[in-house]
Amino acid sequence: MGGAAAQRRPGPHPQRAGAAVGDRVVASWRRSSEYGVPTEAVEPVFSGTWEQESLFFECGREVLTDLHRTLADEPLSLMLTDAAGLVLNRLSGDTSLLRSLDAVHLAPGFAFSEREAGTSGLGLALADRLPAVVRAREHYATSLAGYTCAAVPVLDPVTGRLEGSVNITTWAEQPGRLLLALAQSAAGATSALMLARSRGRSPRPAPRGEVFHVQAGTLEPGSGTVHTLSTGWREALQRAETAVRAGRVVIAVGERGTGRSTLLAQAVRAVRPRDRILAASPPAPQDLDAWLALWAPELGKADTSVVVGEVDALPARAAAELHALVVAARTARPGFPVVLTAEDLAEVPAPLAGLVDAVVPVPPLRERPGDVLPLAHHVVRRTRGRDLDITPAAARALETYPWPGNVDQLHRVVRRAALQADTIDTRHLPPELFSRSGHRLSRIEAVERDEIVRVLTTPGMTVKQAATELGMSRATVYRKVAQYDLRIPR
Numbered sequence: 001m002g003g004a005a006a007q008r009r010p011g012p013h014p015q016r017a018g019a020a021v022g023d024r025v026v027a028s029w030r031r032s033s034e035y036g037v038p039t040e041a042v043e044p045v046f047s048g049t050w051e052q053e054s055l056f057f058e059c060g061r062e063v064l065t066d067l068h069r070t071l072a073d074e075p076l077s078l079m080l081t082d083a084a085g086l087v088l089n090r091l092s093g094d095t096s097l098l099r100s101l102d103a104v105h106l107a108p109g110f111a112f113s114e115r116e117a118g119t120s121g122l123g124l125a126l127a128d129r130l131p132a133v134v135r136a137r138e139h140y141a142t143s144l145a146g147y148t149c150a151a152v153p154v155l156d157p158v159t160g161r162l163e164g165s166v167n168i169t170t171w172a173e174q175p176g177r178l179l180l181a182l183a184q185s186a187a188g189a190t191s192a193l194m195l196a197r198s199r200g201r202s203p204r205p206a207p208r209g210e211v212f213h214v215q216a217g218t219l220e221p222g223s224g225t226v227h228t229l230s231t232g233w234r235e236a237l238q239r240a241e242t243a244v245r246a247g248r249v250v251i252a253v254g255e256r257g258t259g260r261s262t263l264l265a266q267a268v269r270a271v272r273p274r275d276r277i278l279a280a281s282p283p284a285p286q287d288l289d290a291w292l293a294l295w296a297p298e299l300g301k302a303d304t305s306v307v308v309g310e311v312d313a314l315p316a317r318a319a320a321e322l323h324a325l326v327v328a329a330r331t332a333r334p335g336f337p338v339v340l341t342a343e344d345l346a347e348v349p350a351p352l353a354g355l356v357d358a359v360v361p362v363p364p365l366r367e368r369p370g371d372v373l374p375l376a377h378h379v380v381r382r383t384r385g386r387d388l389d390i391t392p393a394a395a396r397a398l399e400t401y402p403w404p405g406n407v408d409q410l411h412r413v414v415r416r417a418a419l420q421a422d423t424i425d426t427r428h429l430p431p432e433l434f435s436r437s438g439h440r441l442s443r444i445e446a447v448e449r450d451e452i453v454r455v456l457t458t459p460g461m462t463v464k465q466a467a468t469e470l471g472m473s474r475a476t477v478y479r480k481v482a483q484y485d486l487r488i489p490r
Contacts, residue, residue: 024128025119025138027317031127032118032140034350041143044105044116047086056154056163057088059193063186064091064166076179077101078186079167081122081151085113088164097171104143106169114316117141121149122167127316129153129162130285131187133180136172146172150179152187157195159256162313166190229375230368233263236360240267240339243358247335249326251311253345254362257408260341261309263362268305268337275337279307282314292321299329305337312347319349326355365403365410372399375407379414380424389423393489397426400487401433426488427457436485449484452477456488 060080068078072093080088087108092098101107114123118140124132131152137145151167166187168179236252243250244267252260265277278298283291298304306326311319330336338355342348345359365371373390376398380388390398394417403409417428426434431453455466467474480486 024124024130024132024317025134027320028114028119028124028127029140031114031316031320035115035118037114037116037118037140039118039141041104042117042141044110044112046105047109047111054163055194055197056082056156056190059197060154060164060166060186060190061089063189063193064089067182067186068093071182075170076182077106077169079106079122079169080164081112081126081167082164083126083162084111085116085123085126085165086111087167097169100146101169106144106147117144120144120151121169122151122165125151125153125165125167126162128285129313129315131180131184148172148179150183152180152183154187154190157191158198163194230370232363232368233259233371236362237263237267239358240264240360241270243360244268244271244337244339246358247337248358249330249338249340249355250358250360251340251342251345251348251356252360252362253342255364255406256310256343257406258362258364259407260362261307263360264307264339264341268307268339272303272305272337275303275305277305277307279309281309282311283318285315288315288318292318295322295325299325299336300332302333305339307339307341309341310343311340311349311352312342312344314349314352316349320351323351323355326352365406369399372403372410375410376414379411380418383415383418388418388421391423391425393426394424394429396489397429397433397487400489402436425457425459427454427459429457434486434488436487445484448480449486452480452484453486453488456481456486 057080064078064080068091071078075094075097077090077092077094077097079090082088087106087110090098090101090106090108092101106112111117112120112122114120114127117123119134120139121132121134124134131150133148133150135148139145139147139149147169148171149167149169151165153165154163155161156163166183168183168186170179240250240252240263250264250267252264254260261279265279268275268277280291280295299306308322314322326338330338340348340352340356345353345356348356373395376390377387380390398410398414405412413430413433414424416430417424420428431450434453434457435449452466452470455461455469456463458466463474463477467477470477472480
């Protein structure tokens, strides 16, 4: 789209240069210019299809439908977008507003991220991961100047992953003071409904931008980790060591919980054993300024290496400022070790992605089944200070489970089991380890499955005895075992 020099704006819009505009909007204009977004009529990408089976879409659509019933006579358009800015649905009782939005392609199936459409309410909210209001001519493209948009990002309450946004758009001349409050209410209701339907899992604590200093050779991330692991792990570690030794900026990519930060910290420690490691995770949006302020004095210190986790979750402004700090540090100290982690390299903000010159894929735990028991015994030793027995049945359950949460999930499961008994058996493991059911269970189904697993993992329990305790016939027990695809080692 666009990109010609005449269509690109190197700085703030000339018609608005003297207006009082917030720093976030100005930064968004600058990014929009760098993306080559036209300043006139934008032509966002049309996808045509989108995910309609996700928990986020299901809950968000329900919340917006209820809100629309209350606001049907108001000149508002309620929208749900995914994390990439793709408009998933749109509700409005104002036909003239809908026709106008169709003319600028702000409709289901079109992507309206900053990269596609420049500064807008939803694009800014997704880029900064903060609520945003963009009014009239604050939009980067003049074709959007007739609207005021408020958007609020929605995070998965369990994983913390950015799922998308709630966006409310109205005419530019409308007051719009309540738009943000409405959007925040709808986003909060969506998140709460997602949690209620996520099988009772605990919400993930909000990130606090933890930055911690590490003593040389003792407390690096993954300190004490087993080193005699699978070939896949050892090969990834060797690639990381080679890249660090060559002074490259390295990124470890893979699913969350696979041990990416651990692998990188071990690589840095192997190459630079005397360095202190500064490790950081993405900050909560409200902590961004404080988080950034911690970096400048630290990056200038000698014998320091840096591990920055989940950089694909960094807000755009954080990525841009961190890029500048890292470039300055590496200019002053050529070869200064900087290692990053991300789930998907394609999602890393452009400023940081441009620094990367070595990529190390880290395989998920399900592709490294031989690592499960060594890691489990390691967790036991760290939890109890000594070795504990793991029964053959429990070991088979651990080894055959696909571990969607990877090593982090294994750590939680084994630690909890180690605190319950001196010999870990199947009854000390959570019910989901024995179920391969692919569909999301309702709360009632999850309770039923858990009770069946609890009874069947009782030592010495037969199916006949289990049926009696559960108040079912043996045929029903077998049917339920098949329904939930239960696999309980004996």
